[in-house]
Amino acid sequence: MELLHSATFPTKQKLLIVVIIATALLTIIPLLYPFLEDPNFLLKQQPPSQNSIIKLQDTVVASHEGCDLFSGEWVPNPEAPYYTNTTCWAIHEHQNCMRFGRPDTDFFKWKWRPYGCEDGLPVFDPIRFLEIVRGKTMAFVGDSVSRNHMQSLICLLSQVEYPVDASVKDDDYFRRWTYETYNFTMAAFWTPHLVKSTEPGKTHPKYTDIFDLYLDEADEIWTADIGDFDYVIISSGHWHYRPSLYYENKSVVGCHYCQLPNITDLTMFYGYRKAFRTALKAVLDSESFKGVMYLRTFAPSHFEGGLWNEGGDCLRKQPYKSDVTQDETTMMLHKIQLEEFQRAEEEAKQKGKRLRLLDTTQAMWLRPDGHPSHYGHMPETNVTLYNDCVHWCLPGPIDNLNDFLLAMLKREEDKGLLAQVRKMLS
Numbered sequence: 001m002e003l004l005h006s007a008t009f010p011t012k013q014k015l016l017i018v019v020i021i022a023t024a025l026l027t028i029i030p031l032l033y034p035f036l037e038d039p040n041f042l043l044k045q046q047p048p049s050q051n052s053i054i055k056l057q058d059t060v061v062a063s064h065e066g067c068d069l070f071s072g073e074w075v076p077n078p079e080a081p082y083y084t085n086t087t088c089w090a091i092h093e094h095q096n097c098m099r100f101g102r103p104d105t106d107f108f109k110w111k112w113r114p115y116g117c118e119d120g121l122p123v124f125d126p127i128r129f130l131e132i133v134r135g136k137t138m139a140f141v142g143d144s145v146s147r148n149h150m151q152s153l154i155c156l157l158s159q160v161e162y163p164v165d166a167s168v169k170d171d172d173y174f175r176r177w178t179y180e181t182y183n184f185t186m187a188a189f190w191t192p193h194l195v196k197s198t199e200p201g202k203t204h205p206k207y208t209d210i211f212d213l214y215l216d217e218a219d220e221i222w223t224a225d226i227g228d229f230d231y232v233i234i235s236s237g238h239w240h241y242r243p244s245l246y247y248e249n250k251s252v253v254g255c256h257y258c259q260l261p262n263i264t265d266l267t268m269f270y271g272y273r274k275a276f277r278t279a280l281k282a283v284l285d286s287e288s289f290k291g292v293m294y295l296r297t298f299a300p301s302h303f304e305g306g307l308w309n310e311g312g313d314c315l316r317k318q319p320y321k322s323d324v325t326q327d328e329t330t331m332m333l334h335k336i337q338l339e340e341f342q343r344a345e346e347e348a349k350q351k352g353k354r355l356r357l358l359d360t361t362q363a364m365w366l367r368p369d370g371h372p373s374h375y376g377h378m379p380e381t382n383v384t385l386y387n388d389c390v391h392w393c394l395p396g397p398i399d400n401l402n403d404f405l406l407a408m409l410k411r412e413e414d415k416g417l418l419a420q421v422r423k424m425l426s
């Protein structure tokens with residue numbers, strides 16, 4: 001396919017390639033009913049006319065836009081799980097719930113069914129995924145939930161291949177893995193706020209639990225490297241709940257829950273919005289980044305019966321029914337993400353940058369049953385450990401984020417093929 005960009009072909013050859021691409025489109029997009037109903041479609045198209053390509057394009061666009069993957073419900077999937085803690089070594093200790101005695105197993109036996117998509121959301125196909133990402137690179141940018149997501153992907157891919165460690169530094173927060181058969185590399189970037197931040201106590205020894213967040217400065221730990229990646233998945237959430245001092249233009253403009261005299265509490269929503277605005281701006285302004293950025297929306301926690309530090313726990317064994325409404329904070333954080341994404345998207349279109357939304361908040365909201373709770377460590381540990389209602393057991397509902405991811409990669413592939421066909425015909 002690369003050849004298409006670099007060479008000019010005689011017309012006959014050009015059309016042959018169009019036929020090949022059109023055929024490829026027909027085989028990868030099972031939604032083309034108007035054409036598929038006529039088994040002679042391909043034979044009749046010798047070569048495909050401009051009209052048939054336009055039709056093809058309309059069908060692809062309509063099938064993408066007419067089908068909102070992210071609005072739906074969880075339905076039973078007896079086939080799951082697709083790996084266990086014995087087949088996958090990438091499960092983080094604290095998310096290996098079966099190891100620590102979680103007795104129920106229903107929580108990994110569900111799949112997402114979007115309301116408006118004829119074919120639903122196919123479960124993750126590791127070979128298809130690896131074929132799409134062959135020769136490519138993917139970065140997971142965010143906090144430990146982002147790492148949780150990446151480890152889930154490694155486990156799902158372990159049905160086909162294990163990666164080799166390709167880390168450029170010896171730091172668990174920045175692991176890189178390469179799938180040698182497919183020359184595919186994925187990397188984790190640790191940046192819990194996406195913007196520059198310093199740990200409590202560093203700049204103000206007195207304030208032992210307050211982070212400094214520089215809301216208008218993206219964290220260079222990831223922005224400096226995104227040019228090396230074809231796909232960048234950014235996310236952020238739970239760290240924004242912590243008490244923080246907010247800086248803009250290097251001066252304090254307010255805080256979130258700092259309880260300091262003379263400093264306005266702007267709430268976490270202020271900081272969250274600014275952090276995403278800055279992160280998205282960094283992606284838009286990056287000259288080296290030519291890939292696709294996915295904003296994976298907030299994955300809510302599910303503490304019940306108290307806050308995380310007040311004995312709150314998550315003991316449900318079933319997903320919520322889809323009419324259970326989100327808690328107000330989740331709703332607000334999600335709304336902020338959508339607003340900031342839309343704002344950035346307008347600029348992205350002008351600049352020809354590709355920003356996409358992995359809008360999985362509602363799906364994850366409906367899964368209070370998927371967290372480790374107290375099955376993230378040995379029960380006899382003689383210290384007070386909080387129940388983990390933030391991360392997700394592996395296997396578990398976070399595996400489904402990869403169903404969404406693959407569906408989005410397929411859509412991107414369709415768009416790429418169409419763009420090539422269009423270019424050929426112009």
Ligand SMILES: *[C@@H]1O[C@H](CO)[C@@H](O)[C@H](O)[C@H]1NC(C)=O
Pocket residue numbers: 085086096098099
């Ligand atoms: C895997 O889970 C089982 C329970 O299903 C547990 O007995 C075992 O210790 C776990 N193994 C590893 C390697 O985590």
Ligand SMILES: *[C@@H]1O[C@H](CO)[C@@H](O)[C@H](O)[C@H]1NC(C)=O
Pocket residue numbers: 135136137183
């Ligand atoms: C592997 O992929 C990288 C880009 O991710 C590319 O630069 C490199 O040439 C590829 N290597 C081979 C052997 O194809």
Ligand SMILES: *[C@@H]1O[C@H](CO)[C@@H](O)[C@H](O)[C@H]1NC(C)=O
Pocket residue numbers: 249
């Ligand atoms: C940032 O602060 C500097 C120095 O105080 C000032 O000159 C500049 O105008 C400020 N910029 C913005 C965008 O507020």
Ligand SMILES: *[C@@H]1O[C@H](CO)[C@@H](O)[C@H](O)[C@H]1NC(C)=O
Pocket residue numbers: 261262
């Ligand atoms: C708060 O601001 C007032 C008025 O500007 C000032 O008198 C007071 O000293 C300040 N308090 C602190 C703790 O900075």
Ligand SMILES: *[C@@H]1O[C@H](CO)[C@@H](O)[C@H](O)[C@H]1NC(C)=O
Pocket residue numbers: 382
């Ligand atoms: C657990 O902690 C308590 C109080 O700190 C101590 O008295 C006890 O010996 C500890 N038990 C074990 C098994 O370490």
